[in-house]
Every structure is written in C-alpha cells, then in structure tokens.
Amino acid sequence: MHHSASKMESKFEVGDLVWAKMKGFPSWPGKVIAPKDEVKKPLKKTLHHFVFFFGSENYAWIPEENIYLYAANRNKFKLNSRIPKGYKEALEAIEDEVKAQPATKNSRTLELPSIDEELAQIFPGSSDSPIKDYSREPMGGKKPKQLKKDATPVKDKKERKSIGTGTVGRPPKVKDETSRKSTGSLPVKKRMSSLSEEELKAKKQKLFAEGRMNTKIKAKPSTNSVQDIPMDVNQEDLPLSPPRESPTKSPNSSTHNKSTSGLLIEEAVKKPLKPIIPTPLRIGFLGLGIMGQGMVMNLLRSGHEVTVWNRTAQKCKEFISAGAFKGNNPAEVVQACDMTFACVSDSTAVKDLVFGNFGVLQGITKGKCYIEMSTIDEDTMQDVAEAINARGGVFLEAPVVGSRVPALEGQLIILASGDRKLFDDCYTCFEAIAKKFLFLGPEIGGATRMKLIVNMIMGTTMASLAEGMAMAEKVGLDQEDVAEVLSLGSLSCPTVIHKSQAILNQKYDPHFPLMHQQKDLRLALLLGDKVEQPLYVASAANELYKKARRLGYAESDIAAVYRAASS
Structure with a gap:
C-alpha cells in the first residue's frame, strides 16, 4: 500500500477516500489503491501512498503529508472558483463512493494538519506561474529558472522555411511515469455559413x-x-x-x-x-x-x-x-x-x-x-x-x-x-x-515568445474595438456606421471587420475562445515581468477580459469582450 525504507506507521489504508495534492495542481478527490506494477515507486524514504484520481482516471504515488481523509475535510479543499476540467466529475464520483462505503469507514478522522500544511494548501504557489515537478524524470543537471526579473536570451537571426527530408522512428519501448490530472478540449459550435x-x-x-x-x-x-x-x-x-x-x-x-x-x-x-x-x-x-x-x-x-x-x-x-x-x-x-x-x-x-x-x-x-x-x-x-x-x-x-x-x-x-x-x-x-x-x-522558447507577442497585440486590438463600439452606442452613433468606416480606412483588417460584425449581430460562436485570449495576455504579462518591460495597454486589456470571464463569456469568442466593455 505504501513505500518506505523502514517500517512507518501509516494513517491510511487501501480503500480510503482522500484529498490528494500534487505539485502544481489543487487538492483532488482520490482513493488509496493497491500499487500498479507499471508505475515506479518513488526513491524518497518518506511514506507514500498510491492514489487513484477520480475524474481523470490517473494514479500516482503521493507523499502522506499531502493526503487528507475526504470525509473529515469534505469542504476544506473544495474549489469554489477557477474550477478545472474534470473537477466536478471527480467530486460526483467520490460522493458516489462515499455513499457506497460503510458509514464506519467514512467516520474516520485524522489529527488536524500543522500550520505549515495549512499554508501549503492555501498558498500552493503563484497560480499564474507554472510550478515544475521533476519527480518523474532525472533532468540531467537541469538548472532552476527564475520566473521573474530574468533577462530573456536574444533570438538568433531568423531563418526562413526550407524543404527537408529524412527518416525518423524507432521500435517503441514503454517506460513508467506518474500522473497529472486531466484537462479537456472545449466543445465546438457549428459556424454559421455565409451560403444558403x-x-x-x-x-x-x-x-x-x-x-x-x-x-x-x-x-x-x-x-x-x-x-x-x-x-x-x-x-x-x-x-x-x-x-x-x-x-x-x-x-x-x-x-x-x-x-x-x-x-x-x-x-x-x-x-x-x-x-x-x-x-x-x-x-x-x-x-x-x-x-x-x-x-x-x-x-x-x-x-x-x-x-x-x-x-x-x-x-x-x-x-x-x-x-x-x-x-x-x-x-x-x-x-x-x-x-x-x-x-x-x-x-x-x-x-x-x-x-x-x-x-x-x-x-x-x-x-x-x-x-x-x-x-x-x-x-x-x-x-x-x-x-x-x-x-x-x-x-x-x-x-x-x-x-x-x-x-x-x-x-x-x-x-x-x-x-x-x-x-x-x-x-x-x-x-x-x-x-x-x-x-x-x-533556441526553445523563441517561437513561444513570438506567439505571445502576436496574441497580446490581438487581444489589445480586440479590447480597443470593443470599447470603441461601446462608446459609439453611448454617444448615439449607429454602430453599423462605425463598422463601415473602420472597414474603409487604414484600420481595415480581417480582425476588425469580422469582430465588428460579430458585435453587431451579437454572435459569439467561439472562433478563438475568450478564456484562451485572456490566458495568453496573462502569459505575455508574465514574460514582460521577466524582462522588466512595462505593458500598460496589455495589462488594462487583460482586466477587461477577466471581467468578461466573470460575466460568463469564457467559452465565447473574443468578440464577447464587448459585453464587458458595454456593461
């Protein structure tokens, strides 16, 4: 049930329903199960338990200090905001397990966590910055990175595309790893056709x-x-x-x-x-x-x-x-x-x-x-x-x-x-x-930096268009006239033309989901922090997208940021 170099008293047993915490992820509903042979045991001497995570169908070795009985802490670790994919399904699954288990098993309690454990749960790390976990793989001399105030390496001179050929591929060989919780893809709505x-x-x-x-x-x-x-x-x-x-x-x-x-x-x-x-x-x-x-x-x-x-x-x-x-x-x-x-x-x-x-x-x-x-x-x-x-x-x-x-x-x-x-x-x-x-x-990272800058400009442009259309309505202008003027001048581009029409028609089928645009703005702001580049406009635009998400437009198209600008 657990892995340890010496005999240690365990707080958990196979079948216990628990909250389990992995680095970089919130506490997740799970169940202590018998270890699977294909997943390597951790090398650390601290007591670990093998946990199955509901909702994601994954499992992993988790240190005992990061595990809490579910029944005794049912509401303590439950998320009320920024709920990840699969979380609701995980809660439903573990509640079904609770109902199926004998009442005596669910009545077990543990001693309260220490102050350090409480703080680790409340402040697991910056939610905006990814927390790395190298417990799965030796990284061969990997040096830790600072998330802020680091100078970004200068890109090499760009090379353009070229044709190349080659053969890749070797016989497969499976190795073992531990797990992460699963996230899903967004549903896609049918795009309206311009043809009858x-x-x-x-x-x-x-x-x-x-x-x-x-x-x-x-x-x-x-x-x-x-x-x-x-x-x-x-x-x-x-x-x-x-x-x-x-x-x-x-x-x-x-x-x-x-x-x-x-x-x-x-x-x-x-x-x-x-x-x-x-x-x-x-x-x-x-x-x-x-x-x-x-x-x-x-x-x-x-x-x-x-x-x-x-x-x-x-x-x-x-x-x-x-x-x-x-x-x-x-x-x-x-x-x-x-x-x-x-x-x-x-x-x-x-x-x-x-x-x-x-x-x-x-x-x-x-x-x-x-x-x-x-x-x-x-x-x-x-x-x-x-x-x-x-x-x-x-x-x-x-x-x-x-x-x-x-x-x-x-x-x-x-x-x-x-x-x-x-x-x-x-x-x-x-x-x-x-x-x-x-x-x-x-250099790995160069393309990512380019993409974040492009999407930052996209996001600020869309936010400005949304504010302009909202202001036009407030001052008594016809928004259709505004859209026509924009389409005729130097600001005419596919983004301005198509998104202004989406605003006019109030059609927000997701061509580019708003929550992904806000995510890209957040990542661009973090990149700006690393190189000490002020991003005043992008920062203001990010707040507008965050407001749109709070209004319920996270999975709508980025044009729905207009709803935040006009409210």
Missing part, C-alpha cells in the same frame, strides 16, 4: 462533378442540414482500435458530434485540396479541440496517414470515419508514429499530456519526434523539450497563429523553434495546415 443551403448544395454537386472532393470524405444527403461522414473504415480492423468493452457512443446519439461532422464536411467542400505529396512518415495528432480538428482534417485531405487521440474519445469518431486511425492513449500514439503533433488548451493540459500516466513521455524512445503546437508559457515548453530530449527524442515547438476558420482552411501561420531537421521533415504536414511556416532558430 441551396448554394451549398449546388457547390457540392459542382465539386463532385469536377472530381475535387477527397475520396476519403464523402457527403451524403440527410434529413437535416447537417452532413455526416460515412464510416468507410471498420474500427475493429484498426491497429489501434479501443478494447471492445470501452464505453463509446453512437455518432448519431450526440447532437454535438453531428454538428462537428457537419462543420468539417461543410468546410471541406468550400476549398479545393492543396497539391501536396504527403510524407510516407506516420503522423500522430493529440488534441481535437477547435484548432486540432481543422489541422487533422487537412492532414487527412492531403493524404497523410494520421493516428488521433483526444481526452474525450467521442471526438475521434468523425476522423476515424474520414480515414484516421485511433490511439487509446498518448503513449500508444507516439509509439505507433514517427512524429507526433499536439495542440491542447494550456500549460496544465500539456503537462498532463506529456507527464501523465500513459503520456507522451512514456512513448518516447530514441529518434521519436514530438511537435508541441500549444500556446503555453516558455518555462513549460522548455521543461517538455528537456524531458523529450532526455529520452532520446527530437523536439520542435510550433505554436500556430490563427483561429478556427484558418485552421479549417489550411491557412494558419506556424512559428517554429528547436530541431531544424525535424522542421524540414514536417514540411508536407505544415504545407497541409498552414499558408506560411517560419523557423525562428534552434
């Missing part, structure tokens, strides 16, 4: 007549306006299909999945395929959120062999129908593929994806390639790169500039730093998903 149903139908017929539709993506008539992707691959024949007892839903049982399928088909028929000769390398893709869906569809349309995984397995169905293979976990995808791309929501999701149970790191062996496309903080990106390299893998950071529509149309901008040969090997993949891709140098 009749126009879309005529356009589809024309494309089919010209033979421009990919044979893997077939539209079929439906009783509603949503088009489903037919299943042209037998899931039982897939090399990475899930176990038969795995819970899966029928594609027709979810309105959301129909909407997603219809969105992908609709975008597929609007734009002809790029003339791309796909790489023979096997491609993996982790994360099927707003950005990941478009990128994977374009990889499939261009003929690449793609294996997908998503925390919510239901999102994989449309892509399996379109020709993708399915991985059961990130480690399995990495093992099966030569190069694996990932695009998830934030730093916490990246750490869970890479360092968690059956995570990316467990699938990395010598020569395996990993490309991180998420927008996260520089320190987390460097930690992931060092962990991948320590296992003999090859790493490239490649955050993308663009939102949902450019992702669907293959018109993103890719900013890359890291291994140049891997950048060259990604050429056909980048061609499929982007209109431009730039190599900014070998």
Whole structure:
C-alpha cells in the first residue's frame, strides 16, 4: 500500500477516500489503491501512498503529508472558483463512493494538519506561474529558472522555411511515469455559413462533378442540414482500435458530434485540396479541440496517414470515419508514429499530456519526434523539450497563429523553434495546415515568445474595438456606421471587420475562445515581468477580459469582450 525504507506507521489504508495534492495542481478527490506494477515507486524514504484520481482516471504515488481523509475535510479543499476540467466529475464520483462505503469507514478522522500544511494548501504557489515537478524524470543537471526579473536570451537571426527530408522512428519501448490530472478540449459550435443551403448544395454537386472532393470524405444527403461522414473504415480492423468493452457512443446519439461532422464536411467542400505529396512518415495528432480538428482534417485531405487521440474519445469518431486511425492513449500514439503533433488548451493540459500516466513521455524512445503546437508559457515548453530530449527524442515547438476558420482552411501561420531537421521533415504536414511556416532558430522558447507577442497585440486590438463600439452606442452613433468606416480606412483588417460584425449581430460562436485570449495576455504579462518591460495597454486589456470571464463569456469568442466593455 505504501513505500518506505523502514517500517512507518501509516494513517491510511487501501480503500480510503482522500484529498490528494500534487505539485502544481489543487487538492483532488482520490482513493488509496493497491500499487500498479507499471508505475515506479518513488526513491524518497518518506511514506507514500498510491492514489487513484477520480475524474481523470490517473494514479500516482503521493507523499502522506499531502493526503487528507475526504470525509473529515469534505469542504476544506473544495474549489469554489477557477474550477478545472474534470473537477466536478471527480467530486460526483467520490460522493458516489462515499455513499457506497460503510458509514464506519467514512467516520474516520485524522489529527488536524500543522500550520505549515495549512499554508501549503492555501498558498500552493503563484497560480499564474507554472510550478515544475521533476519527480518523474532525472533532468540531467537541469538548472532552476527564475520566473521573474530574468533577462530573456536574444533570438538568433531568423531563418526562413526550407524543404527537408529524412527518416525518423524507432521500435517503441514503454517506460513508467506518474500522473497529472486531466484537462479537456472545449466543445465546438457549428459556424454559421455565409451560403444558403441551396448554394451549398449546388457547390457540392459542382465539386463532385469536377472530381475535387477527397475520396476519403464523402457527403451524403440527410434529413437535416447537417452532413455526416460515412464510416468507410471498420474500427475493429484498426491497429489501434479501443478494447471492445470501452464505453463509446453512437455518432448519431450526440447532437454535438453531428454538428462537428457537419462543420468539417461543410468546410471541406468550400476549398479545393492543396497539391501536396504527403510524407510516407506516420503522423500522430493529440488534441481535437477547435484548432486540432481543422489541422487533422487537412492532414487527412492531403493524404497523410494520421493516428488521433483526444481526452474525450467521442471526438475521434468523425476522423476515424474520414480515414484516421485511433490511439487509446498518448503513449500508444507516439509509439505507433514517427512524429507526433499536439495542440491542447494550456500549460496544465500539456503537462498532463506529456507527464501523465500513459503520456507522451512514456512513448518516447530514441529518434521519436514530438511537435508541441500549444500556446503555453516558455518555462513549460522548455521543461517538455528537456524531458523529450532526455529520452532520446527530437523536439520542435510550433505554436500556430490563427483561429478556427484558418485552421479549417489550411491557412494558419506556424512559428517554429528547436530541431531544424525535424522542421524540414514536417514540411508536407505544415504545407497541409498552414499558408506560411517560419523557423525562428534552434533556441526553445523563441517561437513561444513570438506567439505571445502576436496574441497580446490581438487581444489589445480586440479590447480597443470593443470599447470603441461601446462608446459609439453611448454617444448615439449607429454602430453599423462605425463598422463601415473602420472597414474603409487604414484600420481595415480581417480582425476588425469580422469582430465588428460579430458585435453587431451579437454572435459569439467561439472562433478563438475568450478564456484562451485572456490566458495568453496573462502569459505575455508574465514574460514582460521577466524582462522588466512595462505593458500598460496589455495589462488594462487583460482586466477587461477577466471581467468578461466573470460575466460568463469564457467559452465565447473574443468578440464577447464587448459585453464587458458595454456593461
């Protein structure tokens, strides 16, 4: 049940329901279970227990001082704000366990925690800065970084994209890791089409007549306006299909999945395929959120062999129908593929994806390639790169500039730093998903800094537009006239034009979720602190986005910041 060099009196036993605390994460509902052989015991001599985390299906060795009986501390560690993905499900699961257990077991109590333990729970560290945990992997002489007041290294002179070829990939070998809690992707709403149903139908017929539709993506008539992707691959024949007892839903049982399928088909028929000769390398893709869906569809349309995984397995169905293979976990995808791309929501999701149970790191062996496309903080990106390299893998950071529509149309901008040969090997993949891709140098963090600056400017521009439209209404101007004037002058650009129309129509379907914009502004402000660069405008804009989140627009498009400016 526990691991210790000498016999120590234990406060917990197998079956106890507990609050368990990992570095960088809040206390999480869990259950003490018997250890699993595939997870290494910690080397430290302090008493540890093996804990299963509800809601994330992960487990890890946790020091006893970071574990508290759930029943005795039911309300003490419960979060009331900034609730992470999966937390509510975890609480429901542990409450079900409480009801199922005998009353005598739930009545156990422990002595109160010390003042130090109380302080550690109340102030676990700055919530805005990622807290690193190197207990999983020896980092080979890693030096600790200061989160603030450090000088940011000067970037090397930029190099532009170039074509490269190469072969990567080695036999897979699984190693063991501990876990992180799981976070999820945001749901995607169906984008409103600018074409009528009749126009879309005529356009589809024309494309089919010209033979421009990919044979893997077939539209079929439906009783509603949503088009489903037919299943042209037998899931039982897939090399990475899930176990038969795995819970899966029928594609027709979810309105959301129909909407997603219809969105992908609709975008597929609007734009002809790029003339791309796909790489023979096997491609993996982790994360099927707003950005990941478009990128994977374009990889499939261009003929690449793609294996997908998503925390919510239901999102994989449309892509399996379109020709993708399915991985059961990130480690399995990495093992099966030569190069694996990932695009998830934030730093916490990246750490869970890479360092968690059956995570990316467990699938990395010598020569395996990993490309991180998420927008996260520089320190987390460097930690992931060092962990991948320590296992003999090859790493490239490649955050993308663009939102949902450019992702669907293959018109993103890719900013890359890291291994140049891997950048060259990604050429056909980048061609499929982007209109431009730039190599900014070998230094990890350079592309992340560029992306944060770009998104900082985006966020402040949108906040200024929102304030201008709000002020126009207050002084009696017609907002449509304001939008027209902006579209005719030097301020005319896709962001101003499209977002002003979203404000006028009060349509906030998430092309770029507001909470992600606010997250990027926060990371940009932290970067400014490190190099002592004042960011007055960005700081003020960040407060406006925070207000919009408090008003309930976190998952809406960034144009919803107007609601905060006008209230």
